[in-house]
Each structure stands twice: as structure tokens, then as C-alpha cells.
Amino acid sequence: MSYEMIAAAMFGSMMLMLMTGQRVFAAIGAVAAAAALALWGTGGSDIPFSAAMKLMNWYPLLTLPMFIFMGYILSESKIADDLYRMFHVWMGPIHGGLAIGTIGLMVLVSAMNGLSVAGMAIGATIALPELLRRGYDKKMVTGVIQAGSSLGILVPPSVVLVLYAMIARQPVGQLWLAGVIPGLIMATMFILYIAIRCRLQPDLGPVLPKEERNVSTAEKLRLLRAGILPIVIFAVMMIPFINGWTSLVESSAVGAMAALLAAIIKRRMNREVFENSVRQTLGITCMFMWIILAALGFGAVFDGLGAVQAIENLFTEQMGLSPWMILILMQLSFLVMGTFLDDTAMLVIVAPLYVPLVQALGFDLIWYGVLYTITTQIAYMTPPFGYNLFLMRAMAPPEITLRDIYGSILPFVCVMVLALALIMAFPQIALWLPETVYGK
Template sequence: MSQELIAVVMFSGMMLMLMTGQRVFGAIGFVGAMAGLMLWGTGGAEIPFSAAMKLMKWYPLLTLPMFIFMGYVLSESRIADDLYKMFHVWMGPVRGGLAIGTIGLMVLISAMNGLSVAGMAIGATIALPELLRRNYDKLMVTGVIQAGSSLGILVPPSVVLVLYAMIARQPVGQLWLAGVVPGLMMATLFIFYIWLRCRIQPELGPVLPKEERNVPLSEKLRLLRAGLLPLVIFATMMVPFVKGWTSLVESSAIGAITAFLAAVLKGRMTREVFETSVRSTLAISCMFMWIILAALGFGAIFDGLGAVSAIEDLFTAQLGLGPWGILILMQLSFIIMGTFLDDTAMLVIVAPLYVPLVGALGFDLIWYGVLYTITTQIAYMTPPFGYNLFLMRAMAPPEISLRDIYRSIVPFVAVMALALALVMLFPQIALWLPNYVYGK
């Protein structure tokens, strides 16, 4: 059996196991382990051992539980509720103001957590009922929450970019900085779309009643202080890191401690909140570590088979594609896979193939990390099986049907596609900030 055929059998076997509902790390690890034993006998047992040692020695991985804990503390202690109250008061007089404020809420939640699920949960439980109660169009606000929550995997501290850094062997700090401008650009495009749509069709996002807008200035300022607390936490974490005063791991610890102290000082750090935050952090951190371990072992076997060279030969020699044609084809494959896989699964399945190929084609791997993340955001919201679609269905009230959810994301997917095209055409959108900070 040729090396190329072995690689195809491995990839097909893994996809088949995933489609049967097996856990991601179990499917990837099992196929990799079986292939290693069949190809190299008992020597194949060294591959997962080597992957485990590599994982344990990767110091920046310590940031993962820190950021997850920080996000859960801020979420479970209801500090995120203060954000929405702030937007409710300050943005209420604007047409579509609460929907615009929800996008701002999602950006701040992303800066606290780094996971899209957290933004979705907060948006669906806090923002969605309020928006519907104030007669906002259900299609528009459903799309707003799904699109806004997807920013969690692009705006730092993105957990997905940490995993990409691990697999692509790129600096996490540069990847985070590369995601800042594209993430803010996408949020701005969302806000512009909402504002324009509500200007054309005012009934989609009515202003708040006058009695709800008549809030004393002192109360507005109090809500502003409470709502900006997450920004202060984010600044205490990121500024020392960007200035070079702390390492990435030290900054993540500062963020976790600051969030914990903020919840304590506000009197919201109960035993239940602490236990829920710690248990959730442990569960998600262990899940990610098992997935990375399986991916490293699987990728080592792919490298040993020469699968990367085979894929490169297929694209360039047999299909006759140029570098940009190959890049676009890879992005399309991410969107297709995103209809039935989550972002982590997509990354660990194809990164051993795509990342070396992207480097061989002469593209910047930091820039490609941002492209991958934006494409994942689109895949999350693409029917029929987009990940965010079903999360929203599980959390939305009964009056919002699955058909409504599918229809709601169409304009926001178009905005994301525009953002992806802009970053592809103008790489400096992603690369300017890391190049400036790191003096390249």
C-alpha cells in the first residue's frame, strides 16, 4: 500500500469515527495509534509518548486554564450582566441601539473568555429576552447574538488561537495581536450593518420609551463604572504583556486573579460560583489537552508518511493550482467541515496537512491563523449543521424556530465573508499590530 493511500485510509477512518458520534480525541487518537502500531509495530508506541512529553513541556499551555477560569468567574458572578445594563442605558436612545450594544457586549465577553460558547450563553440568556421584550425583530437579534458570539474565537485571549499556536509552532502573543484589528473590524462591520438596517427599517430596532431613557446622570455614571470593569481586568492582564513586563503565562495568571478579586469585592464570589467555575475550567482544560495530545500523535504519523508532500503535489502538479488557488480551496474545505465539526476538531484534523503547506507556499503563518479563525466563524454559522445554529436553538425561546435561526444568519455570514476577503487582500490588517509591537 502506498504512503498516499495509507494517509487517505487514516483520514477517512477518522472522519467515519467522528460521524458516528465518537469523542474527537478518541477518534483521532485511536486512528493514529492503530496506524502507528500497524506501520511500525511496537515502535509505534513511542509516538503518543513523544507527543505527551511535547505537550507537558509546552509552557504556554498553562494559559489555557487561566483564561477559561477568568471567563467563567466573570460569567458566573454576573459581572457580565452589568455590561448589558450599561449598554441598555447608554445606547437605548439610538435606533437599533440595544442590538449595537449587544455586539459591544459580545466583544467585551470575548476579551474576558476567549470561547464563543460563553458569549452565546450570555447573549441568549441576558440580551435576547430583553431585545424581544422591547419589540426588536426576532430575525435580526437572533443573528446579532450568533454573529457577536463568534467573535470569541478571534478577539484575544482566543483559546482557538492558543491551540493553533501549539500546532503551527507560532508565538501566541503575535497571534493574539494579529486577531485584534480583524476582530474589531468585523465588530464594526456588524454595527454598521445594524445601524444601516434600522435606519432603513426603523421598526426592526425601535428606540427605548422615554421613561426608560430618563435615567439620572449619577446612575448612568455608576453603570458605566460597573460595565467597564471587564475592560479594566483585560487591561491589567494585556498591558504588562504587550509592554514586555510579564510573560504570557504570568499575564494569564494576573487576569485570573484580578477577575477573582473583582468578584470577591463585589460580593458575588459565593461557594457555588467558585465551585462551578473551577469544575468547568477543569473539564474544558482536560478536554483540550486530550485533543492536542491526540492531534500531535496523529500529525507525527502523517509527517512520517509524507502526506504533506503528497497533498502539495496533488494541488500543484495534478490540479495545476497556484498558491492563491490552493489557499482558497483550503478555506472552502474548512467551511464544509464546519457544517459538522467544531473549530478544535477542524484544526487538529487538517492542521498537520495545511499548516506546512501554507508555509511552503510562502504565506505568513500568523496571517493564516487569522484566516483560519475567520473561516471557522463562518463555518460555525453555515447551515445545515453549523455549530452556533444548534447552540442558539437550544437556548432560544420557543417562538424562535430553527428556520428563523437559519434565516437570521444570512446577512451576518455575508459580512464575515467580506471581512475574510479584506484580510486576504490586505494582510497588513492582521499583521500590522504584531509587527509594530514586536518591532518587525
């Protein structure tokens, strides 16, 4: 059997195991181990050992528990509730204002957390009941929360971009900066869609009753402090890192400490909040580490087979595809995988194949990291089997059916596809800020 056929059999076996419901790290690791032993005998046992050593030597991996802990502290201590109250008061007087405020809430939560699942949890538990109680259309608000949560893996400090940086060997700071403008553009496009739609159909997003809008200017200004807090935490963490005063790990520790101090100062910290935050941080961090370990082993086998060069020759020489056509095919493959995988799983599965191929085709890996994050979010928000759709169904109240969720997301998916097309057509949207800060 040729090496190309072995690589295809490995990839097919892994996808088959994932479709049967196996855990991601078990499916990837099992296929890698079986292939290594079959190809190189007992010498193949060195691959997982080498991958484990490489994982433990990745100093930036320490940032993952820090960022995850920071997000859960702010979530468990209900600081996000204060943010929603601020948007509630300031945006309530306009049609669709609370839905627009929810997008703003998601942007700030993303800047504090970096995980899309956490953003959806906050939106579903805080914003969704309030929007429904005030007469907002259930399809509209369900789509708003899912779309807003997609910003979590694009706006710094994105945990997924940290993982991409480790696997693709790219600077985390540049990737974070590359995600800023695309993330803000996407948030602006969501807001414009909501504003225009609610202007044309006011019943979708009614204004707040007059008695609820009767808030003094002093109270409005006081509520603005809730919005200042995440900005301060973000600035305390990011400014020293961008200026080179601290390393990435040190900045993540500063962010985690700032979030902890904020919860203490606001008297929201107790044993239950701290214990829940630590437990959830430990669970998610261990999951990430197992997946990365399995992916490193899988990638080592792929490299040993020369699969990347074989696939590059297949696309460029035998099939005669242009680099842009190959890139588009890669993006379409994410849409397929997104029906049953989350963004992290997709990254570690395709990284050994796609990252070297993208580099060989002459594309910028920083820019491709942004394309990856947007495409994977589109992938698992797309019916019929989008990962996010079922997650939303689990969090939504009973009156919101799966059919409502399917219908709610389609307009926002179209907006995201438009944003993706803009960034593909104009790479400087993503690259301008890191080039300006770090120099070309």
C-alpha cells in the same frame, strides 16, 4: 499501498468516525494508533508516549485553564449583567440601539473570556430575553447574538489562538495582536449593518420607551464603570505581557487573579460561583488536552508518511494549482467540516496537514491563523448543519424556531465573508499591529 494512499485512508477514516458521532479525541487518536501499529508494529507505540511527553513539556498550555477560569468567574458572578445594563441605558434611545449594544457587550465579554460558546451563553441568557421583551424582531436579535459570539475566538485573549500558536509554533502575543484589528473591523461591520437595517426598517429595532430613557447623567456615568472593569482586567493582563515584563503564563495568572478579585470586591463571589467556575474550567481544559494529545499523535504519523510533501506536489505539480487557489480550497474545506465540528476540533484535525503546507506555499502563519479563526466561525454558523445553529437552538426560547435561526444568520455570514475577503486581500490588516509592536 503508497504512502499517499495511506494518508488519504487515515484522513477518510477519521472523518467517517467523526460523522458517526464519535468523540473528537477518540476518533483522531484511534486512527493514529491503528495506523502507527500497522505501519511500524510495536515501535508505533512510542508515538502516543512521545506526544504525551511533548504535551507535558508545553509550558504555555498552563494558560488554558487560567483564561477559561477567568471567563467563567466573570460569567458566573454576573458581571456581564452590569455590562448589558450599561449598553441598555446608553444605546437604548436609537433604533437598533440595544442590538448594537449587544455587539459591544460581546466585544467586552470576548476580551474577558476568549471562548465563543461562553459569549453565546451570555448573549442568549441576558440579551435575548430583554431584546424580545422590548419588541425587537426575533430573527434580527438571534442573528446578532450568534454573530457577536463569533468575536470570542478572534479578540484577545482567544483560547483558540493559543491552541493554534502551540500547534503552529507561532508566538501567542503576535497572534493575539493580529486578531485585534480584524475583530474590531468585524464588530464595526456588524454594527453598521444593524444601524442601517434598523434605520430602513424601524420596526426591527424600536427605541426604548421614554420613561426608560429618563435616566440622570449621574446614573449614566455610574453605569460606565461596568464597562471600565473588563478594560482594566484586559489591560492588567496584556500590557505587562506585550512589554515583556511577564511571560504568557504569568499574564494569564494575573488575568485570572484580577477577575477573581473583581468578583470578590463586587461581593459576587460565593461558594456556588467558585465551585461552578472550577468545575467547568476543569471539564473544558481536560477536553482540550485530550484533543491536543490525539492531534499530536496523528500529526506524528502524518509526518512519518511524508503526507504534507505528497499533497503539496499533488496540488502544485500534478494539478498545477497556484498557492492562492490552494489556500482558497483549504478555506472551503473548513466550511464543509464546520457542519459537524467545532473550531478546536477543526484545528487539531487539519493542523498537521495545513500548517506545514501553508508555510511551504510561502504564506505568513500569523496571518493564516486569523484567516482560520474567521473561516471556522463562518463554517459553523452556515446552514444547514452549522454547529452554532444547533447550539443557539438549544439556548433560545421556544418561540424562536430553527427556521428563524437559519434565516437570522445569513446577512451576518455575508458580512463575515466580506471581512474575510478584505483580510485575505490586504494581509497588513492583520499583520500591521504585531509588526509595529514586536518589529518585523
